[in-house]
Amino acid sequence: MTYLEWLKYASQTLSESESPKRDAEILLSFVTHKTRTFLMAFSETSLSDDELTRLNAYLARRQAGEPIAYITGEKEFWSLKFNVSDCTLIPRPDTEKLVELGLEYLPKIPCEVLDLGTGTGAIAIAMATERRDCLFTAVEKNRDALILAQQNATQIGVNNVYFLQGDWYKPLKTRKFSMITSNPPYIEPTDIHLSQGDVRYEPRTALVSDDDGLADIKLIVKGATKHLNQYGWLLIEHGWKQGSAVQMIFKQHGFQLVETFTDYSGNDRVTLGRWFKP
Structure with missing residues (x-):
């Protein structure tokens, strides 16, 4: 043949x-x-x-129905090739919008950036290839995913990303950053899409969050107030129907200049805000 x-x-x-x-x-x-x-x-x-x-x-x-990325063990993101496995989400083009905005709002001077729930390391590593003057810290709870992210950093050739195992902010103690990024779980447990397409094979712990999909986002926004420098930025990816709700969470915790941006398909995808403590 x-x-x-x-x-x-x-x-x-x-x-x-x-x-x-x-x-x-x-x-x-x-x-x-x-x-x-x-x-x-x-x-x-x-x-x-x-x-x-x-x-x-x-x-x-x-x-x-098994995703192509799990079959081949790799997926392109930000024109970089990432190793993937069934312990992580598959990097998606929509998340490139978060990287794009992160690079746009990142201070022009060297600074420190935190990526929470890094998975394959896609967000932190992609940004690190563009800003080698900055120091990136990537936190991941799942040990297998963390090992995979470290392997991706080595393979892609970045040495300005450091990896920590832990649940959200817990391994960071009192450290503060100029920017925090995250693509957390944000799908409601009852969402019918969980039984369709590629997500059937992806880890539910990386997809599903209680409280209408907002529980983890609320934890991240609240914690960011203790781990952002004055005027630091928080950027969170979320579901296409969650823009207004996420904006409200940001504002309830004192964030300013809160704005939601659409992905390349025109759906609300990333909300950001600047931290200011009077």
Whole structure:
């Protein structure tokens, strides 16, 4: 079977996927170690028996609903390649908006940044590649996820991110930062989307939060008042219907210049505010 023939077969097999052709191309590229351009230019190349066996095994997993990123063990974010596993959320394009805003609001001088619930380390590492003059601290409760994030930092080549294991602010004692970022759990426990698509395979502890999905956000905003420098910024990713509620939480704790920004699909996604203590 040639590259082209397998792509057609795989695309038909994955017809219920949101992106069957793209899924098939990613799997073929992963197994053959060839770029998409090569696959298209040499589409009549024949697959070996071993390649075909592996491809069909991966195809069956994808057909069953397993995310492509968990099958390949990697995901691109901010034009960087991150290792992923089922102990972490899969980095998503929507979260790049948080990185973009973080870099925009970060002081122009060297400073310290905190990323809470870092998962794969995507937010902290992406920002650290752009601001190597700053020191980033990434906190993660799950030990396996923390090890994965450390491996990603090494692989990507950043040495200005330090990792701590713990629950939100607990391992930080009295340390303060110029910026705090977080993509915390924010999905309601009863949300029907938890039984659909890729999120079925992702860790629920990284997805679900009580109190209409706002419990962890409330903890982070309250804690930020003790761990932000005067005029420091807090940036939190949240659900597309939570913008107004998150703004209210920020304002209740004394944050100023509170604003919600949309992601690249036009949905409310990131709320930020500046900490000011009179």
